[in-house]
Amino acid sequence: MQEFYFDNSATTRPYPEVVEQISKVAGENYGNPSAMHEKGLEAEKIVKEARRRIAAFFRNREKEITFTSGGTEANNLAIKGAALRNRQRGNHLVTSEVEHPSVLNCFRYLEQIGFEVTYLPVNEKGLVNHDRLKDLISDKTILVSIMHVNNEIGTIQPLEKIGPLIKKKNPGALFHVDAVQSFTRLPMAINDWQVDLVSCSAHKIHGPRGAGCLWIREGTLLQPLLHGGGQENELRPGTENVPAIAGFGLAARLTGENYRKKTTPPGNLKLAFYRKLQHCGVEVYVNGPPPEDSAEHILNISFPGLPSEMFLHALEERGIYVSAGSACHSRRPEPSHILQALKLGKDRLESALRFSFSCYNNEQETEAAAEITAEVAKELKSIVN
Ligand SMILES: Cc1ncc(COP(=O)(O)O)c(C=O)c1O
Structure with missing residues (x-):
C-alpha cells in the first residue's frame, strides 16, 4: 500500500544525508567536545x-x-529562565x-509559584x-511569549507588529x-520583531528528535534550569549530543536550500489538496485562517458529522497519516485547546483533522490522497448517518 505521510507538523522524516551524518559522527567523532586532546x-x-x-x-x-534537547527545553529555558532571573x-x-x-x-x-500570568x-x-x-x-511585565506559527492551525502571528508594541510600552x-x-520555513526577522529569545527544534525540519536550540539576544539574562559543567555558556550544562547537533545543523542548511529550490512548495500542495476535496463535493470547513494566509505546510479542516478519531483511523487504513490534534496530546479524547480558543462549535471541534505537508510530498500523491480522503469521508458519512 502506498504511504501518504501528512503529519509533518508532528514530526518530519529525516533527510538521508542527516541520518548518514548522525551515524558517522556517532561512530567516528565520539570525543567529548570539552576534552583537550x-x-x-x-x-x-x-x-x-x-x-x-x-x-x-x-x-x-x-x-x-x-543547543538544547529540543523545542520543549528551549521553551522551558526561555520562559522559566527569564521569569526567575x-x-x-x-x-x-x-x-x-x-x-x-x-x-x-x-x-x-510559574503561576503556582507566585507569578501573575495573562493568557x-x-x-x-x-x-x-x-x-x-x-x-x-x-512596568511590572517582565516577559511576553507569543508563538510565530501555530502548530495546529498554521496562524502566522504578525510579530513585526507585536514586538515593537511590547517594547514601546515597556522596553x-x-x-x-x-x-x-517556522524555523527555516519563514525568515527569522529578529530585529524587526525586536525579539530577545527564539526557540527552534530539529525534528520539525527533517533533523533528529532530541535536538533544538534557543537563540538568546546578547545581554539577555536567564537563570539556567540545570546546574553542572560550563557547557553552552553555562546555560545548558551536560556533555553535548554531538551527533544530534551535527544532524540539526545539516537539516537546517538542507531545509533552507530545499524550500527555496522546490518547484512545488508545500503551500501549493496544501491548496491543491483542499481544492480537490471541495471539487469532490466533500463538506469541509477550514479552521483558523484561510489556507492562503496560514503557514504553507498546515491545513486544519473539519468534516462535520465525522468524528476525528474515527476518520483518522479510517484514513490510516488507506495509508494516509494525519493528526487529530497536536502530537503531544492527540491521544487524549478532549478537543484541542487551540481549536477551543477559536470558539468553534461542537461539531467542528469534534471533526477536525490536521494535514501537514513537507518537501517530501509531491503533487501526484497529494491529488491521490485527496481523492482517497473524499471517498473515505463519503463511506463514513453513510455509516455514521
Ligand atoms: C509550536 C511547538 N512548540 C514546541 C514544540 C516542542 O518541540 P519538541 O518536540 O522539539 O520538544 C512543538 C512540537 O510539537 C511545537 O509544534
Whole structure:
C-alpha cells in the first residue's frame, strides 16, 4: 500500500544525508567536545560548524545560539529562565491561549509559584488581539511569549507588529517567540520583531528528535534550569549530543536550500489538496485562517458529522497519516485547546483533522490522497448517518 505521510507538523522524516551524518559522527567523532586532546577538538569542531549553520538564520550571531534537547527545553529555558532571573523587576507575564503545551505549562508552573500570568485570547483566525496586548503591558511585565506559527492551525502571528508594541510600552519586558513550526520555513526577522529569545527544534525540519536550540539576544539574562559543567555558556550544562547537533545543523542548511529550490512548495500542495476535496463535493470547513494566509505546510479542516478519531483511523487504513490534534496530546479524547480558543462549535471541534505537508510530498500523491480522503469521508458519512 502506498504511504501518504501528512503529519509533518508532528514530526518530519529525516533527510538521508542527516541520518548518514548522525551515524558517522556517532561512530567516528565520539570525543567529548570539552576534552583537550585531538578527539575532543574534532568533536568541538563539529559542534562549531552546526552552530554556524544554525546562526546563519539568526544574522550569523553564533555565540547567541544555545543547543538544547529540543523545542520543549528551549521553551522551558526561555520562559522559566527569564521569569526567575528577572523576578526582582516585576511579577507579570503574558502569553496567548493558543501556545504549545511546552509554553503553556511553563506559565502554569510559574503561576503556582507566585507569578501573575495573562493568557491572551485570539480571534477566529487564531490571531492575538493587539489592543488588548498593548493595554495590559505595564512596568511590572517582565516577559511576553507569543508563538510565530501555530502548530495546529498554521496562524502566522504578525510579530513585526507585536514586538515593537511590547517594547514601546515597556522596553525592559523580554519578548520570547516559539518558532518551532517556522524555523527555516519563514525568515527569522529578529530585529524587526525586536525579539530577545527564539526557540527552534530539529525534528520539525527533517533533523533528529532530541535536538533544538534557543537563540538568546546578547545581554539577555536567564537563570539556567540545570546546574553542572560550563557547557553552552553555562546555560545548558551536560556533555553535548554531538551527533544530534551535527544532524540539526545539516537539516537546517538542507531545509533552507530545499524550500527555496522546490518547484512545488508545500503551500501549493496544501491548496491543491483542499481544492480537490471541495471539487469532490466533500463538506469541509477550514479552521483558523484561510489556507492562503496560514503557514504553507498546515491545513486544519473539519468534516462535520465525522468524528476525528474515527476518520483518522479510517484514513490510516488507506495509508494516509494525519493528526487529530497536536502530537503531544492527540491521544487524549478532549478537543484541542487551540481549536477551543477559536470558539468553534461542537461539531467542528469534534471533526477536525490536521494535514501537514513537507518537501517530501509531491503533487501526484497529494491529488491521490485527496481523492482517497473524499471517498473515505463519503463511506463514513453513510455509516455514521
Ligand atoms: C509550536 C511547538 N512548540 C514546541 C514544540 C516542542 O518541540 P519538541 O518536540 O522539539 O520538544 C512543538 C512540537 O510539537 C511545537 O509544534
